[in-house]
Amino acid sequence: MPLSLYLNVAVVGILTGLVYGLMALGLSVIFGVVRVVNFAHGEMMTIAMYIAVTLFAAFHLDPLLMLVPIAAVMFAFGYLLQKGLINRFVTRPEHTQFLLLIAIAIIIVNVLLIVFGPDAKTVQVAYAFDSFQIGPLIVDATKAYAGLASIVVASGLFAFFRFTTIGTAIRACADNYTGALVVGLDVKHLYALTFGIGAACVGAAGVMLLLIVDVTPSLGPSYTLLAFVIVITGGLGSMPGALVGGVLIGLTEAMAGLLFTPSAKSMFSFAILVLVLLLRPQGIMGKRAA
Amino acid sequence: MIARLTDGLSGRALALLALLFAAALVAPLFAGDYLLTVLILIFYFAYTGQAWNIMMGFCGQLSLGHALYVGLGAYTAAGLFVHYGIGPWLGLLVAAPLAGLAGAFVGYLAFRFRVGGVYFAILTIAVAEFARVGFDHLAWVNGSSGLFLPVKRYSGNDLWLLRGQPVMFYYILLAATVAALIGCRALLTSRIGYFWLAIREDEEAARAAGIDTFRYKMLAVVISAAMTSFAGVIYAFYYNNLFPEQVFHISRSIEIILGPFVGGVGTLFGPILGAAVLTGLAETLTSTLAAIGVDIPGAKQVFYGVCLLAVIVGAPEGIWPWLAQRLGLKGRGS
Amino acid sequence: MSALLSVDGISKRFRGLVAVDRLAFDVPEGGIYAVIGPNGAGKTTLFNMIAGVYAPDGGAITFAGKRIDGLTPDRICRRGIGRTFQIVRPFPALTVEDNVIVGALLHRRHVRDARARAHEVLRKLDLYDKREQRASSLTLPERKRLEVARALATEPKLLLLDEVMAGLRPTETDRMVAILRTLNAETGLTILLIEHVMRAVMALASQILVLHHGAPIAQGRPADVVRDPAVIHSYLGAEEV
Numbered sequence: 001m002p003l004s005l006y007l008n009v010a011v012v013g014i015l016t017g018l019v020y021g022l023m024a025l026g027l028s029v030i031f032g033v034v035r036v037v038n039f040a041h042g043e044m045m046t047i048a049m050y051i052a053v054t055l056f057a058a059f060h061l062d063p064l065l066m067l068v069p070i071a072a073v074m075f076a077f078g079y080l081l082q083k084g085l086i087n088r089f090v091t092r093p094e095h096t097q098f099l100l101l102i103a104i105a106i107i108i109v110n111v112l113l114i115v116f117g118p119d120a121k122t123v124q125v126a127y128a129f130d131s132f133q134i135g136p137l138i139v140d141a142t143k144a145y146a147g148l149a150s151i152v153v154a155s156g157l158f159a160f161f162r163f164t165t166i167g168t169a170i171r172a173c174a175d176n177y178t179g180a181l182v183v184g185l186d187v188k189h190l191y192a193l194t195f196g197i198g199a200a201c202v203g204a205a206g207v208m209l210l211l212i213v214d215v216t217p218s219l220g221p222s223y224t225l226l227a228f229v230i231v232i233t234g235g236l237g238s239m240p241g242a243l244v245g246g247v248l249i250g251l252t253e254a255m256a257g258l259l260f261t262p263s264a265k266s267m268f269s270f271a272i273l274v275l276v277l278l279l280r281p282q283g284i285m286g287k288r289a290a
Numbered sequence: 291m292i293a294r295l296t297d298g299l300s301g302r303a304l305a306l307l308a309l310l311f312a313a314a315l316v317a318p319l320f321a322g323d324y325l326l327t328v329l330i331l332i333f334y335f336a337y338t339g340q341a342w343n344i345m346m347g348f349c350g351q352l353s354l355g356h357a358l359y360v361g362l363g364a365y366t367a368a369g370l371f372v373h374y375g376i377g378p379w380l381g382l383l384v385a386a387p388l389a390g391l392a393g394a395f396v397g398y399l400a401f402r403f404r405v406g407g408v409y410f411a412i413l414t415i416a417v418a419e420f421a422r423v424g425f426d427h428l429a430w431v432n433g434s435s436g437l438f439l440p441v442k443r444y445s446g447n448d449l450w451l452l453r454g455q456p457v458m459f460y461y462i463l464l465a466a467t468v469a470a471l472i473g474c475r476a477l478l479t480s481r482i483g484y485f486w487l488a489i490r491e492d493e494e495a496a497r498a499a500g501i502d503t504f505r506y507k508m509l510a511v512v513i514s515a516a517m518t519s520f521a522g523v524i525y526a527f528y529y530n531n532l533f534p535e536q537v538f539h540i541s542r543s544i545e546i547i548l549g550p551f552v553g554g555v556g557t558l559f560g561p562i563l564g565a566a567v568l569t570g571l572a573e574t575l576t577s578t579l580a581a582i583g584v585d586i587p588g589a590k591q592v593f594y595g596v597c598l599l600a601v602i603v604g605a606p607e608g609i610w611p612w613l614a615q616r617l618g619l620k621g622r623g624s
Numbered sequence: 625m626s627a628l629l630s631v632d633g634i635s636k637r638f639r640g641l642v643a644v645d646r647l648a649f650d651v652p653e654g655g656i657y658a659v660i661g662p663n664g665a666g667k668t669t670l671f672n673m674i675a676g677v678y679a680p681d682g683g684a685i686t687f688a689g690k691r692i693d694g695l696t697p698d699r700i701c702r703r704g705i706g707r708t709f710q711i712v713r714p715f716p717a718l719t720v721e722d723n724v725i726v727g728a729l730l731h732r733r734h735v736r737d738a739r740a741r742a743h744e745v746l747r748k749l750d751l752y753d754k755r756e757q758r759a760s761s762l763t764l765p766e767r768k769r770l771e772v773a774r775a776l777a778t779e780p781k782l783l784l785l786d787e788v789m790a791g792l793r794p795t796e797t798d799r800m801v802a803i804l805r806t807l808n809a810e811t812g813l814t815i816l817l818i819e820h821v822m823r824a825v826m827a828l829a830s831q832i833l834v835l836h837h838g839a840p841i842a843q844g845r846p847a848d849v850v851r852d853p854a855v856i857h858s859y860l861g862a863e864e865v
Contacts, residue, residue, distance in 0.1 A: 037408050095352045100602050106595030110588035267423045270416040278403045481729050488726045491715035500701030500730040
């Protein structure tokens with residue numbers, strides 16, 4: 001096979017991987033701070049995707065333009081979910097939290113199924129068939145925009161946590177729960193804020209992903225699993241790790257799809273997960289638990 | 291031996307058990323076709339719930355990929371039958387060790403490398419998903435096109451080849467559930483059971499008390515896996531068609547854990563009670579909707595989700611402990 | 625009396641921090657040996673090395689004539705060393721009796737034999753009357769006694785007690801001391817304890833080792849050790865004696 005084919009597939013993998021990375025970033029942020037394993041992560045993403053689909057079908061609004069409002073809606077959803085329900089479980093045993101979110105995930109998937117039906121839905125944007133040509137590379141406009149938007153959002157998130165007061169406060173909670181309480185931080189509120197941010201992240205990623213794939217209700221669980229693979233590979237609790245993991249998995253999937261059969265590409269993601277769990281459970285960029 | 295099994299159970303509890311068993315024995319005489327299929331489902335989930343409960347409820351390891359063992363059991367027995375005419379009971383002799391081996395594999399990976407808690411759960415999901423996609427590409431079982439068992443019109447019930455009326459499957463699953471119940475009770479009151487409970491409660495303290503936790507965790511996983519594969523064999527011969535997409539799907543794994551969680555993880559009767567309540571209510575919901583002419587695919591799943599949510603929020607120990615308290619049945623080790 | 629436990633030049637570093645520095649001492653069989661010292665002196669690290677939680681970076685630990693350094697905690701228990709934890713770790717959902725049965729099952733195949741042994745041990749620790757209660761419902765002193773009971777049920781030759789008096793009021797401390805004294809006198813059980821509560825140490829120990837910054841600063845009979853100026857300076861304080 002010609003080199004240009006490999007190159008093109010690799011680029012697609014990287015761009016998709018950036019979107020995956022953004023999705024996983026949301027999961028990482030939630031786990032890193034609230035210490036809750038969000039098993040409904042992919043499902044929340046599909047909510048955002050369906051909102052975008054509906055808005056597009058009704059008003060022909062470009063998903064990328066709708067990015068900010070949809071992210072805001074998801075933020076509110078996440079905030080309320082955490083504050084109203086999940087917060088009580090923060091101190092409960094791990095598997096209880098896990099199951100709580102599984103229950104939420106099941107409900108989301110099937111409500112979406114009931115409302116929207118099982119058929120795949122998509123958005124046909126005006127630039128759906130445009131592409132950029134850079135030497136031997138031919139890059140779809142949709143993927144290029146999605147990848148770019150992911151980088152922008154991720155950078156914004158990093159800046160938020162680094163430079164703003166609230167961001168620092170949230171990081172303080174993550175580092176030391178009791179310490180944060182002692183200093184007078186409203187931890188419950190900050191937790192809810194963080195969950196909201198994670199939800200907004202995954203919502204944004206969903207909107208971008210819509211440019212690349214079609215949405216069905218069963219997409220949720222597959223992407224939840226993918227998000228876990230990415231986050232564990234990259235390092236649970238490490239934000240750069242989530243992006244690195246995302247790109248790595250996106251690349252692996254794309255190359256596996258090329259070299260083997262496309263339908264088996266998820267097997268490679270799982271194989272990577274198993275390897276990481278065994279050999280380097282803290283992930284590529286994670287810190288080894290003391 | 292019987293004494294040890296019944297020690298701690300009050301006379302009341304035993305009487306109730308006997309009553310329920312008698313009712314279950316004669317149920318097919320009074321139940322219509324539809325109700326019979328519901329009862330079959332109940333005992334199927336009661337049995338698989340019991341098998342799963344050994345790993346989680348007794349030993350504290352959360353498996354969210356138990357569909358792997360159902361699938362292995364189903365496909366092994368079905369494959370042997372379709373290709374070589376080997377009956378399911380013989381097929382089970384191959385399927386159960388195979389599933390046990392798969393469990394040992396998962397267990398070894400996890401326990402050798404200290405993967406626990408949520409990470410372990412994710413590992414189990416990943417392995418099941420791996421199998422799902424893998425079997426889609428496995429020619430011996432027809433991959434994603436599905437494996438179909440030959441079904442001829444039989445006048446009677448062939449217990450050896452498991453060809454026959456639903457009522458035969460009902461009694462098999464009833465027997466399996468009862469056997470599982472007795473088996474679990476025996477295990478719980480034995481040395482192995484005590485060590486499992488210790489590991490569940492506090493693994494490090496268990497080690498300090500001299501327990502080889504790796505060995506006993508492996509035992510729990512292997513037993514649980516092998517037991518579950520039996521359900522897979524029944525599944526294959528009852529439905530007569532297998533698709534990797536369905537059999538290994540994570541929804542199957544979640545369905546298995548619902549009964550124990552709703553009923554009470556770690557208790558003996560929890561999985562059975564949970565299966566009965568959940569399946570009973572779910573089927574009532576479906577038939578009610580059908581009766582008023584409404585067909586909502588996904589309604590049952592939403593119901594399951596809401597039930598799970600309600601239990602986690604309101605009664606995290608499950609329904610059984612509460613019920614047992616009310617009925618005055620609380621003995622040791624129920 | 626020969627040495628049951630022989631610690632020979634063991635060290636442990638944690639990333640640049642030397643927790644234990646070439647420590648060596650012998651615990652005579654049938655004796656009660658106490659290890660004291662300020663917080664951070666390396667006492668728990670020492671214990672954890674003996675109990676198998678960490679392997680020492682160097683040196684050797686010998687028990688009943690055989691090397692045990694580097695063995696896993698469960699193997700160490702099977703060799704005959706029982707331990708308690710500084711922060712008690714009972715099996716919360718199990719009854720008091722069942723907690724101890726778990727320990728007794730180490731050397732007894734059958735549950736009924738283990739139960740008989742458990743009852744014996746519970747009587748010695750004054751917990752027999754509470755045997756049907758859930759471990760999570762016990763008070764702290766009771767939980768401490770449960771920890772000891774569970775470890776005792778494994779039929780150890782050496783019992784490691786990690787600050788077992790912490791959090792106990794004087795009367796409860798005396799009770800525990802009495803129990804331990806009786807066990808030592810009646811069964812010849814060797815005891816190695818980490819302790820801050822000097823009242824208990826003076827009442828129990830036949831020998832004391834004082835640690836400071838991972839190294840020994842005094843070793844010997846209690847009367848001598850508490851008068852040692854280095855010990856007074858680093859740990860006891862002038863008024864204590």
